[in-house]
Amino acid sequence: MNFFDRLGERISAIDSIVSVGLDADVDRIPDHLHDHDLPRWAFNRRIIDATHEHAAAYKPNVAFYEDRNGWAALEETIAYARGKNVPVLLDAKRGDIGNTARKYANLLDMADAITVNPYMGRDSLDPFLSRQDKGVFVLCRTSNPGGTDIQDLELASGESLYEWVASLADLWNANGNVGLVVGATTPDELEEVRERVPDLPFLVPGVGAQGGDAEAAATYATARGAGLVNSSRGIIFAGEDAGEDFHKASGQAAKQLKKQLNQYR
Numbered sequence: 664m665n666f667f668d669r670l671g672e673r674i675s676a677i678d679s680i681v682s683v684g685l686d687a688d689v690d691r692i693p694d695h696l697h698d699h700d701l702p703r704w705a706f707n708r709r710i711i712d713a714t715h716e717h718a719a720a721y722k723p724n725v726a727f728y729e730d731r732n733g734w735a736a737l738e739e740t741i742a743y744a745r746g747k748n749v750p751v752l753l754d755a756k757r758g759d760i761g762n763t764a765r766k767y768a769n770l771l772d773m774a775d776a777i778t779v780n781p782y783m784g785r786d787s788l789d790p791f792l793s794r795q796d797k798g799v800f801v802l803c804r805t806s807n808p809g810g811t812d813i814q815d816l817e818l819a820s821g822e823s824l825y826e827w828v829a830s831l832a833d834l835w836n837a838n839g840n841v842g843l844v845v846g847a848t849t850p851d852e853l854e855e856v857r858e859r860v861p862d863l864p865f866l867v868p869g870v871g872a873q874g875g876d877a878e879a880a881a882t883y884a885t886a887r888g889a890g891l892v893n894s895s896r897g898i899i900f901a902g903e904d905a906g907e908d909f910h911k912a913s914g915q916a917a918k919q920l921k922k923q924l925n926q927y928r
């Protein structure tokens with residue numbers, strides 16, 4: 664089954680478009696977990712137990728696992744999340760020449776979807792796009808302040824680069840497996856991109872810690888029954904000062920975000 668059909672089923676089943684970002688910053692996980700062999704896995708397991716009823720997807724950002732023991736923690740985390748029937752979107756932002764991209768695309772063997780960077784063009788994404796059963800989220804208008812530096816540049820056609828990327832991604836969607844990443848910190852752009860590509864589901868990061876617009880995020884994220892609004896630090900570190908009970912606050916934060924977003928869907 665196509666990734667977005669599976670995601671749509673998950674969203675309907677739990678009535679939630681929340682993506683829980685598993686950005687397990689080793690410097691912020693509670694002290695008592697540092698006795699474990701894989702502290703990030705111990706942390707994520709508790710977060711998943713506390714949040715899975717509200718999680719349409721989990722989104723581990725690989726940056727938080729790219730060091731010694733990180734990969735083992737990531738593998739355990741992904742297997743556990745998928746074991747709970749929650750799709751896993753690997754936030755890897757890959758994109759390289761075709762020969763290298765072929766190898767990067769092997770990441771999809773362990774996850775349900777991935778984020779990719781379109782800067783190097785179509786051939787750099789082909790190895791991902793050809794995986795018909797997996798989701799491919801193309802960076803379009805990112806949530807960070809520097810998102811304006813390149814993505815907002817006006818092309819000769821009068822449209823901006825991020826608008827052009829949205830249209831290209833639509834062309835690349837022959838397998839029905841392409842989505843876009845559009846940040847919640849730029850609600851006007853979210854609306855514009857949604858008008859331009861009515862059929863592409865969005866991953867909308869930037870609510871919570873980055874202060875993005877939850878109403879706009881929920882209003883524009885969904886297409887073909889699928890779409891995600893992600894919060895990472897706002898959920899997983901909600902109980903940072905609660906010691907051994909840290910995960911309870913994360914469960915509450917995920918539930919709260921679900922309710923907030925559901926007001927606008």
Ligand SMILES: O=C(O)c1cc(=O)[nH]c(=O)n1[C@@H]1O[C@H](COP(=O)(O)O)[C@@H](O)[C@H]1O
Pocket residue numbers: 684686724754778804805806807844845846868869870871872873893894895896897
């Ligand atoms: O691709 C992403 O997920 C992403 C794109 C973007 O434009 N902005 C953005 O914040 N992200 C990721 O989404 C997560 C946001 O984390 P919080 O700010 O803690 O909610 C991080 O993993 C970011 O790398």
